Amino acid sequence: MKTPLIDPLQRGSNGSPEFAATKAAGAASTPVIRLRGVEKTLGGQPVLQGVNLDVPRGKVTTVIGKSGGGKSVLLKHMIGLLKPDRGQVLVDEVDITRLGSHELNEVRKKFAMLFQSAALFDSLNVFENVAFPLREKTKMKEAEIERKVLEMLEAVGLTGMGHKFPAELSGGMRKRAGLARALVMGPEIILFDEPTTGLDPLLARTINDLIVETQRKFGFTAVMVSHEIPEIFGISDYVAMLLDGVIVEMAPSEEFQRTRHPAVREFIAVGPRPEVVTSGESRRPGTHA
Amino acid sequence: MVASAVAGFGRTTLGLVGEMGRMMVFLISTVAWMVRPPFRFLQVLKQIHFIGVKSLFVIVLTGAFTGMVLGLQGYYSLRKFGAEGWLGSAVALSIIRELGPVLSALMVTGRAGSAMTAEIGIMRITEQIDALDTMAVNPMQYLIAPKVLASVLVMPMLCSIFDLIGIYGGYLVGVELLGVSSGAYTSSMESSVEWKDVYGGFLKAISFGVIVSWVCTYKGYNTTMSAEGLGTATTEAVVLSSVLILIWDYFVTSVLM
Numbered sequence: 206m207k208t209p210l211i212d213p214l215q216r217g218s219n220g221s222p223e224f225a226a227t228k229a230a231g232a233a234s235t236p237v238i239r240l241r242g243v244e245k246t247l248g249g250q251p252v253l254q255g256v257n258l259d260v261p262r263g264k265v266t267t268v269i270g271k272s273g274g275g276k277s278v279l280l281k282h283m284i285g286l287l288k289p290d291r292g293q294v295l296v297d298e299v300d301i302t303r304l305g306s307h308e309l310n311e312v313r314k315k316f317a318m319l320f321q322s323a324a325l326f327d328s329l330n331v332f333e334n335v336a337f338p339l340r341e342k343t344k345m346k347e348a349e350i351e352r353k354v355l356e357m358l359e360a361v362g363l364t365g366m367g368h369k370f371p372a373e374l375s376g377g378m379r380k381r382a383g384l385a386r387a388l389v390m391g392p393e394i395i396l397f398d399e400p401t402t403g404l405d406p407l408l409a410r411t412i413n414d415l416i417v418e419t420q421r422k423f424g425f426t427a428v429m430v431s432h433e434i435p436e437i438f439g440i441s442d443y444v445a446m447l448l449d450g451v452i453v454e455m456a457p458s459e460e461f462q463r464t465r466h467p468a469v470r471e472f473i474a475v476g477p478r479p480e481v482v483t484s485g486e487s488r489r490p491g492t493h494a
Numbered sequence: 495m496v497a498s499a500v501a502g503f504g505r506t507t508l509g510l511v512g513e514m515g516r517m518m519v520f521l522i523s524t525v526a527w528m529v530r531p532p533f534r535f536l537q538v539l540k541q542i543h544f545i546g547v548k549s550l551f552v553i554v555l556t557g558a559f560t561g562m563v564l565g566l567q568g569y570y571s572l573r574k575f576g577a578e579g580w581l582g583s584a585v586a587l588s589i590i591r592e593l594g595p596v597l598s599a600l601m602v603t604g605r606a607g608s609a610m611t612a613e614i615g616i617m618r619i620t621e622q623i624d625a626l627d628t629m630a631v632n633p634m635q636y637l638i639a640p641k642v643l644a645s646v647l648v649m650p651m652l653c654s655i656f657d658l659i660g661i662y663g664g665y666l667v668g669v670e671l672l673g674v675s676s677g678a679y680t681s682s683m684e685s686s687v688e689w690k691d692v693y694g695g696f697l698k699a700i701s702f703g704v705i706v707s708w709v710c711t712y713k714g715y716n717t718t719m720s721a722e723g724l725g726t727a728t729t730e731a732v733v734l735s736s737v738l739i740l741i742w743d744y745f746v747t748s749v750l751m
Contacts, residue, residue: 281624284628286624286627286628306632310630310632311630313627313628313629313630314630316628317628317629318624318625318628320621320624320625321621322620322621324620324621324622324624324625325622326617326622326625327616327617327620327622337629338629341629341631342629342630342631390629
């Protein structure tokens, strides 16, 4: 069950982003997460009604859908924070719904999650927040932890901010700190729960760019829930839509924009400017004005 | 009409039984995580500081005034029978057996218990507890167990400080203000207070420590995801802890007598 974790920093030192990309492409044939017939009722309301979804390895997959439509609930099923009433959640072909807490924790070592509110610990400063998983889950020496944390803070543009507490940070800086904490253990999969909600458009774009940059650099599988249309088309490899508790459409980003599904067309037509939807241009970091 | 009333009563009863069961499972789980490594000494020390050291002022204040009031009331009651010399005994026994453990527990509930509920509730609402889970760190072990352990450790200490200050407060009023003989005050105390009174008080303090930390952390951990829900959880935590302390006090006293 134990899968060796890939250290993003070591991977960086192994060479280049290309090394990670090649590695990811080689393993991309099997989905890293598979949901099969996942059903969940919360407070008497059916939220998920038989979700089937394959998350490709080493890619950015975004789930879109209405607010309150169960996207975050779906994400929490992937990491075992919620258990489905029915159905399977397979991570590397292991059904995590049947695991005990110890085995589930072993699977969770493959994951990291960036929460909507960043979920930084109030009582710890930024440095301690990022160092937290290293101190809890590794036997690294303090000097090594410090080196890693500072490197991560630099990667997300928070150099010199380690001493600040979450209450002293802006929304964007919190997300960056949350991303640094998510990256520090070198996870294979990172779940992003509406990472740009509550940010102004420029800041949202900066965070999106940062996610794409780090994904390219470290090669992790990213699963994102968002309703930031059209931004997500530029940063995602695959897009899926959750509607009425089921995935009604999943396709590569550009193909998704040409969907014939009426409800999906209606949903994605509300947000985007026409030229963005039809152009099919990929808005990768550094390519937009 | 009658059927709906019976159905309502049944639902309420089932709800209460279910809640009691969940609380018991929470307590058992906490104890189980408390004895499993890694042991979080630093977290326990932080909680000892928060629950114990930061409650000292309010404990000293309430202890002093409780002792002083007892001195005043005791003096005028005992004087009617010409038994002012037994004031030390009356003050000491009242404080050591009952008022010390109960009032110090109620003070800790108000000061630290409510803060525990609010802290854990906010961590729940802002997904910090979920974040611990995703990092494979058990929240029961990291957050709850140190608070319960620290409460159990500090409550007898706070209780003993309350006892000492209360007895001295009674001495100040009885001896220094109202003129009771100093020797009578201390000798009556020495002759009537037994070792079982002292450890009975400590036993109560330890059990109250469990009640306060258990109820307050449970309510915070299971708060609903809103500011109103957190407010309700905090109120419920303080009320339920206080009521349980008084009820449990009766049963423990009846066993110790």
